[in-house]
Amino acid sequence: MNSSPLSRPDEASWHEKVRRRELFRCLDNLARLANNVQITEDFASKTPLKLATLIGVTAELLKKHILTIAPSQDLEQINTMIGFITPHLRYVERARVAQTPWSIIQSAEELLRFASNSKSYFIIRPTWAYNYSIIGEFVSFYREILSCLAWFPLDEWKAKLELNNDESIYCISFPRIERDNCLLHVNWGHEVGHILVERWINDYFGTLWATNEAGIKSRIEEHVKQNIPPGDPLFKELVIQEAVANQMRSTMEAARHGLVELLCDRIGVHIFGLSALAASMEFAARFALDVSPLQSSNYPPWRYRLRMLLQHCAPDLNDNKEIGYPNADIRALIEWMRTGQRLTQTRIDIQNIESNVITREAYNFISSHIDGAAQTITSMLPIELARPYRLHERHVFISQLVSRIRKGVPPNEICHLSDNPASLQDILSAAWAFKMNEIAENPSWGNPNEYDLLFRLVLKGCECSYVQSEWKKRHPIE
Amino acid sequence: MGKGFNMENLGLVAELFKTSSRFARAATTLEKMAAGKKEIESPDQEALQWSGNFLFVLDWNAKTQSSNPVTGNFALQATAVRPTFYSCLFRMAQQIRDAGMSDEKQLKTFLINFYNTLLSTAKKSSKKKGKLNSNQLKLGALILHEVSKSILVQINNNGLPQPSATLKDEWKPTTNELEPTFAPR
Numbered sequence: 053m054n055s056s057p058l059s060r061p062d063e064a065s066w067h068e069k070v071r072r073r074e075l076f077r078c079l080d081n082l083a084r085l086a087n088n089v090q091i092t093e094d095f096a097s098k099t100p101l102k103l104a105t106l107i108g109v110t111a112e113l114l115k116k117h118i119l120t121i122a123p124s125q126d127l128e129q130i131n132t133m134i135g136f137i138t139p140h141l142r143y144v145e146r147a148r149v150a151q152t153p154w155s156i157i158q159s160a161e162e163l164l165r166f167a168s169n170s171k172s173y174f175i176i177r178p179t180w181a182y183n184y185s186i187i188g189e190f191v192s193f194y195r196e197i198l199s200c201l202a203w204f205p206l207d208e209w210k211a212k213l214e215l216n217n218d219e220s221i222y223c224i225s226f227p228r229i230e231r232d233n234c235l236l237h238v239n240w241g242h243e244v245g246h247i248l249v250e251r252w253i254n255d256y257f258g259t260l261w262a263t264n265e266a267g268i269k270s271r272i273e274e275h276v277k278q279n280i281p282p283g284d285p286l287f288k289e290l291v292i293q294e295a296v297a298n299q300m301r302s303t304m305e306a307a308r309h310g311l312v313e314l315l316c317d318r319i320g321v322h323i324f325g326l327s328a329l330a331a332s333m334e335f336a337a338r339f340a341l342d343v344s345p346l347q348s349s350n351y352p353p354w355r356y357r358l359r360m361l362l363q364h365c366a367p368d369l370n371d372n373k374e375i376g377y378p379n380a381d382i383r384a385l386i387e388w389m390r391t392g393q394r395l396t397q398t399r400i401d402i403q404n405i406e407s408n409v410i411t412r413e414a415y416n417f418i419s420s421h422i423d424g425a426a427q428t429i430t431s432m433l434p435i436e437l438a439r440p441y442r443l444h445e446r447h448v449f450i451s452q453l454v455s456r457i458r459k460g461v462p463p464n465e466i467c468h469l470s471d472n473p474a475s476l477q478d479i480l481s482a483a484w485a486f487k488m489n490e491i492a493e494n495p496s497w498g499n500p501n502e503y504d505l506l507f508r509l510v511l512k513g514c515e516c517s518y519v520q521s522e523w524k525k526r527h528p529i530e
Numbered sequence: 531m532g533k534g535f536n537m538e539n540l541g542l543v544a545e546l547f548k549t550s551s552r553f554a555r556a557a558t559t560l561e562k563m564a565a566g567k568k569e570i571e572s573p574d575q576e577a578l579q580w581s582g583n584f585l586f587v588l589d590w591n592a593k594t595q596s597s598n599p600v601t602g603n604f605a606l607q608a609t610a611v612r613p614t615f616y617s618c619l620f621r622m623a624q625q626i627r628d629a630g631m632s633d634e635k636q637l638k639t640f641l642i643n644f645y646n647t648l649l650s651t652a653k654k655s656s657k658k659k660g661k662l663n664s665n666q667l668k669l670g671a672l673i674l675h676e677v678s679k680s681i682l683v684q685i686n687n688n689g690l691p692q693p694s695a696t697l698k699d700e701w702k703p704t705t706n707e708l709e710p711t712f713a714p715r
Contacts, residue, residue, distance in 0.1 A: 125558050129551055132686045136543070188540060196544035200551035202573045250541065258602025265605060284623055288634055293590050294616035297609075304609045 079115035178228035188222030245319030306414035309350035353401035384492035453482030464516035557674035582648030
């Protein structure tokens with residue numbers, strides 16, 4: 053038996069042979085899985101099928117060329133691509149009707165598409181993890197990575213997809229355990245903010261970073277030199293540079309991620325008003341409020357986020373006796389929000405940020421640029437959403453919707469048979485006002501039946517309002 | 531929203547994938563040149579050109595020698611990849627010594643010559659290989675391969691599950707986050 057080690061060329065040849073054979077088999081399987089899921093499943097919208105087609109066409113074309121055209125040095129990259137795109141099929145599978153709060157899907161997708169001012173398609177699917185998230189954009193991601201393969205027939209790929217250039221696909225996830233809790237789904241406003249914020253990041257963040265980089269680097273370098281790490285004499289200066297480079301990357305990541313999250317919060321609260329703040333407060337209450345971004349995957353501390361949300365909502369938190377605001381149906385919600393204001397007077401989150409050079413630099417960067425960024429991003433919203441949603445401007449209508457919930461009637465329209473379907477924002481504001489009212493009057497409110505009734509009424513309200521709006525569009529009153 | 535509310539950053543992954551892919555292509559081209567190949571195809575030339583320009587931004591010692599202004603996205607990409615680049619150099623200490631370099635000054639000079647060679651090779655035919663000999667071209671190719679693979683491992687975790695529930699280090703407010711990256715010789 054020959055036990056001598058394989059030479060480098062022999063090892064490369066072994067790799068190539070196995071990779072080519074096995075990747076072909078995997079691509080064949082992936083293409084078939086993507087096709088099967090389109091035939092066998094039932095979805096609330098056509099978007100999951102579009103993603104399945106994207107996956108299927110990509111796998112099919114890679115498979116077609118992998119045995120003959122793909123050079124050996126591309127096989128490792130193709131393997132990485134398969135690793136990326138195969139798990140995307142789970143978004144399709146999980147978007148089945150039985151898995152989603154289907155009655156809110158269409159109205160939510162319409163609002164998300166409208167707010168993102170795009171031809172975006174949204175898959176809405178549950179996840180067992182307790183969080184809301186958005187992943188995407190899929191079409192451009194596939195196009196970008198496939199363009200690295202010089203031999204890949206991109207034109208054929210585009211033609212088979214039958215997607216226009218500006219069409220895009222995102223997947224929004226919500227916690228499975230909260231499927232019916234539509235009050236919390238206000239968080240989708242934050243998620244759609246990601247689409248707008250991503251545009252701003254692509255257009256501006258790099259330039260801002262390049263402008264600020266030298267100053268940040270010099271302060272970090274000074275800090276690093278206070279405690280120079282030991283190293284190989286061959287790399288004496290490079291060791292310092294590596295340490296600075298590591299901290300610069302951490303700073304950039306903390307700055308970018310922090311800015312993105314805070315801006316998305318801003319978009320969410322701009323679209324949904326106090327409901328978005330209420331959802332964030334309820335969510336934040338489950339976790340520690342002052343955890344450093346360095347210990348929480350670069351997310352800003354909850355207290356910091358709530359403080360910024362509350363600042364945006366300030367006009368809705370003040371009494372206005374002239375207009376009778378807040379009225380009795382809303383007062384409990386406002387009082388609850390005011391507790392949030394007291395919560396954010398403590399500044400431990402800021403002390404934590406200040407005490408570390410990475411977060412200090414990152415949040416100085418954020419503070420310098422967030423207002424300008426928020427202004428630019430808000431201006432990307434369609435004209436109908438240009439003004440922030442303010443509860444004090446809607447409180448009379450909200451009060452009527454709260455009354456409907458109290459009577460066990462879905463809050464789908466302002467007044468009965470009024471030809472005036474309530475907006476998703478109004479319905480969710482009413483739902484939050486109702487919930488906080490009930491809790492204020494009876495702190496033990498909230499048994500499963502009471503929650504179930506509230507959720508079902510609100511979901512039905514969303515569905516009816518959507519149907520009514522669509523009917524109005526198709527049959528305008530002359 | 532808790533730790534979530536996140537956007538899985540496919541854009542960043544795509545950027546890193548492209549960077550890795552371009553470095554891999556440039557490395558393969560250099561290997562072919564070192565083996566005597568004369569003609570360079572257009573996509574390979576682009577990869578060499580891009581790699582040369584990017585390395586001038588990536589390597590702080592070389593940055594001052596480049597006359598090209600650094601655009602925003604290039605600066606971001608460089609910030610993301612720079613620690614990987616330095617780590618790769620540290621891991622290749624033996625190969626660097628084997629190539630006859632014994633101090634940092636020689637290494638810096640080699641690297642700058644290497645970047646210039648990438649740019650000049652991209653512009654001219656491969657008959658003029660810049661200032662590097664065949665062995666040095668191979669070393670350059672090795673560095674690019676190493677960085678390319680390291681970036682790929684960063685985004686695909688080498689096929690292993692992404693650690694989702696591992697314990698994190700305690701956060702220390704006064705530290706400058708430094709850990710020795712390797713034991714001194």
